[in-house]
Amino acid sequence: MDGVNVPELVERLSSDEESVRKMAVFKLQSVIGDPSFADVFIHEGGLPKLRFLALHSTGNTLAYCLTSLSRLLELDKGWDHVTDDLIRRIVELVVAQPLVNVNRGAMSVLAAIVGHPSHRNSQPGASGFQRLKPAIDSQPQFLPSLVEKIASADHALCANSLQLINALMRDAVANDASFEWPRFIKQLQELGVIKSVNGLMRSSAVHDLAHPLLEFQSLTKVLLRRWKEEVVDLESPDHRRAMRSLQQSSHPDKSVQDPQGSKRHNPSKWRRLGFNTESPAWEFEATGFLGLMDLTDFVYKNEDGFHKLLLEQTAQPQEERCPIACASLAVTSILYDHFEVDKSDDSESHRHNNLDTRSNFDKAFKPLLLHWSRLHTGGLSAFVRLWGAAGALVADFDKVEELIRILIEQVVGQAPRTKDIKEVEDDLAEFELQKLRELQMELLELTYEDAWGHHLRQVREELNHEALQFVKEQRIRCLLTGAWFPQTMAYSTDSGPITTKTLNKTVPNAWRFVRLSHNRRYLHYADFEEKSKTEPKLEALPEKIDLSIVSSVVSNVSASAPSTASSDNTLTTLPGHASTASTTTMITIHGYLPANSHARNRSDTSNSSGQRETALLRLHPQSHTLASEWLDGLLMLLNQQPITAETHKLVNLIGGYGLKIRLLNVRFEDLNMDEPVMPSREGLDEEYYYDIGGMEGGV
Template identity: 30%
Template sequence: MSRCYRLLNAESRSMSAGTSPETRTPLTTSSAVNGGSAVPLVPTNTVTTATGLTVRTRIDPVLTVDDVVRQLCINLKIKEPPGNFALRDETDELVTNDNLRRKIKTKVNLKLVNAPSREARETAEKLRLRDDATTLKMTLFTLQKYIREEQFAQAFINSAGLSDLIDVIFGAHGNTLAYALTAMQNLMELDYGWATLDDAFIFQVVQILSSPQSLINVCRPATAILKKLVEADPMSAPGTQLAASSSRSPPTLPAGSVYRYGFSVVFEQMRKGHGFLETVISRLGSADTAMAQHSMMLINSLLAHASDTRWEEFIAELEKLNVRKAVVRLMSSHTIEDLTSCILDFQANFIRVTYRKKTTLVDTEADASHATAVKAIWASSKLTESVDESGQVMKWRLLGFDSEDIEHEFNEGVGVLGLECLRKFIEMDPDFSKIIQEQLSRPPARRCPVAKASNDIVEMLSEHWAIFAPGYSTSTTFQPFFLDFYKVHSLATHFFIRMWGESGAAYGDFTRVAALVRSQAKVALRSENVRPWHEVEHDFRECEYRSVRERQMKELEQDDDLLSKIPVRNLRAKLYKESFEFVRQQRIQCLMQGAWFVNALPQNSTGSRDSTRRPNRPWRFMRLDPGLKYLHYVDSAMKFAVRSGLEDLPDRIEVAAISEIATGTCAAPPHVLRDQNDLPPTFPPCSLADQIAPDQSRWADWTDGLNMLRRDGGHVSSKETAGFVQALTEIGLKIKLLDLSGEMVEIPSGLVAGPPPSNTDFFFSELM
């Protein structure tokens, strides 16, 4: 049976001439139903009830959803309170006051269903009863969809549904467990309601992930849940960013805050789960791209949020499990663009790891691992202490250090990173003791200072890969050689020793040989995203001194020797950080200014792109709010002048919900963009938005701006942004050097600190 209704609000009900207010009616029935002679009304929407009754209605767009539901209940003679019902579209999306007008205009078919609060209470009751496996599975399948809605979630939580869902997770398996975990994952997109999750629940999720037999559709939501818990640390709570920048102490949080977990809480349960990290890292090689992506995202989240107290233990475990090697394999095997952003995030995170190691001081008394490494280095040399001509003990100088203060030798510039590199160099070369013996057989002035060369190589590679500060990475391509840092260091150190011998160098030639190695490293490590590893090995192992020297001389004719001096390199590192932060702020300002995009068509499950459809509202204006928490937007059939502020932008996306910024994963609708080469940034894995930027500049602004905005991001995706950072750095450096070169000031290659004061009877004068 079909009926046609017209739903109007009080202010807009039409009145014919001579009709009194008392005879107004909110319902106009077409002649197709009445048999009367009225002009038929064109149906706008079709509404289907739970009993299968279908009615055609014309809904006034100024009505609220409550008004529409109430009038439908009256006209359909439904005796239950209207508050028990709601409207959904064919995809089960809840109709709200925000989207009602759009659904009316696009003539969406609607359904009159249980209100979210009522549906939530019934769902919680079904979880509690668990009558049979089929009913439970269907209940969870529905729950995972509806739990995203705030009205449903609030009622579900108030009905003690969360504890019932947790009980299911502890006992379910297969698809039932997958649905339950997905429901929990979707619930955790809210910033409330799951603060009662305890260590037992976290350990249960860890155990699920630790099992190699767990299904892929189970592992995906379980991984996402752990990632969310890692990121829910007190320092990430809304409104605590300013406090966090000035103090490392955790802020005081209100009761019931979900920001009570974090890395330490999750890591404690990870340590109990047998083989957890090993299993997660092994899934990076999964044939299922989404599984590899989720695993990569969890590792990145752990790296970005690792606490100071557990940092060394966690990084050591990752290194032991060869996570870098797994990511390098992923670089060469992945075919889906979604993984690119994850891998670039990993690179940026490991630049932070490398920088932290480089700036961590070696302390053999306070850190047992440092003492063990130092002892292993000395034992591998197979040397015995001796005495020099002045009667002083010689031990570390025999290996090529400048002094016997082993901690000072590393802490002067390379820290724990230098210690680890020297130890790895020794482990990779079983003939290390022979190398040292060979050098000691030469006259003192002709000996290659192997240990000093190792530290210099660490400095050189740190400069090459811009390891200047935590949180800054301008690489837009894969860097597999960087992830093989120790191996590259070993090759370059061997090259240094060989060049020292082939050039007949003496002690005073250290800087010259170091410059030679620096020149060769630029050649060997060029285009690392496409060069095979065997070519790198060839460049370091096979190139002869004469050819390297000739090329270096040509380079010196073009380059300024001033730029290679250590103080200038340090100045460049400082300016690089300032330039990166400047560009970051500029990109975020672009987001706050807002821009128009095209609503793209995402790829379907088969990987093809449906370019035959065109959205009814192909244009979208997006703007970041001043609090940096939401992307506000509006969809439109055409561009219009958007006012400042957020009044014209009714919809929004939470920035915290953006886990990835992928590119090249969607297509433009037909006849919207002329330039089919425009690049679309999207937000997977469950896409929050698929947008196409109108030009390369706006694509760079937004793709990199969003990446820089994410706490676990930090990398850039476009060559434009990377180029801006580099250009600002070089311009700033040249301006600074003009002040010195114009005055003909001599810049030394290094600075030697004088002896410490004999007492504390001194003060620093303020120079005016």
């Protein structure tokens, strides 16, 4: 206020010269926000002059005047000069005034009037939206003009427009004695406010308009909450009308012929729609009028499809029919929980004010919430689709509902801010049942992990150990059964190391059969000129290797998955074996022989005790599966860890299924068990003992 002569400034507001008035009100708008200045300004009689300028000035003078007035009202001062003629004038400006800066100020004043209903004393009994209603009724283009300005390129004008709409919505919902707020909200929706706000939320302008957009999002939750809290009452004309239209849209048989020839009403007209009883009003207890709105909207927008769906369900046996109405109410509840509609405005505002990263900023906006009806339709359609895909029965309703909850969380919850509603609808329609079940098991495991922590990890370790022992026995049993291997590497003692140049030095069409002895101590084998249809018995295999002298088992079998390029390269047909494809995959069993034993190849080495390590046996598996069975079987027989991808995959699969079976056998309520309370000695006046071993207590 320093340097400002208030009496002189007030006097200039009523000057005969337009330029003097403009400069005075221009300066006023920058200082009127100071409460001490505002008090002096009012004391000097500035309010009547400011009001006069608001009623009669034009151009920038009017813009500066409206800005000053709005800032004064924000200080909760000057309300006695906000008269009906001033409100009518400002409403007219919103509709007819093309200047952006005038529109900004006009909407700021109206937002202040709507947002402070307790100070409307010039018209007793009227407040907020009701105070503006006569002026709005006289200007049919007011609301269309207001909604249109949301799409303005000027972000300040856009923000002011949205703030005024927010104020009108909030006050209309809070003061609904005349039950006009639903019609007002519907009028805004029909004018396209949802489409405009959704476009802003998904655009880059969201940063400049964060406050009004988040407030609109919060108001959307307020509306949903009000509709949910509204009890469905068939005495209400609106509710009765909705139920009647719902029933008629299903095209029921209006009458049924009884054996006596008389006509009576269809006794299951509501159960036919998927309700549990013929008195469906009570079934909306959990969702209120919101559930009824969602169901009637689904039917109204897809009447032919709804009728076809009912006919399809009616053709099914009773226990296999999907209860459409119950499914609709379930989807409403799921969406309500997902968007945390019950969360208070204060907690949301606190969360939004503490956004520190772009990621968190984007997560604060939920443009999909504005498409509630389309999400409900997509969710209900997915419910019916998954019901059929799963072959569900009525008793499985809760299970399908849980799948839909996961689906909504996955598709809607993981959708980025910029994702279009049409893409979300497509995802809901195409998400596969099998993928949902996999997600369900992952979530179930994470839930128990959070609840039980180290207990679950211990169970997992035990199951993995059991799975490893199971697979070990399976692999060893493969060795006990025996297998044929093409014997194409019959080198003489001077053949040297195996290379691509010596690959042709093979004995064609020779086969070797190898089998583990029953006592698991010897590996028996023999060579045959051809592969017989029956497997040779152990007595027909004269050659054997004592496993106690085996030092190592090595192989060029890839440890990666069989589908990888590196693994595929190890399976190639050798010369002379087109029909009985051998491979370059090789398993070599090494062992120690006494020092005087004859070396089998030039790669033999000696150890400190005089024994020499040599290749005792070479095998050429014909497939990845056979290679995995024999390589890991031999390793595990020697108490070593398996190395192939197939064996590891099998161990993880068995252990995983074991864990899932145990999780499914545990009641979910067990997760919510409280910690046991340690009893105290309070109230005891005698010695007390407790015999744990004998389960006896006494004093």
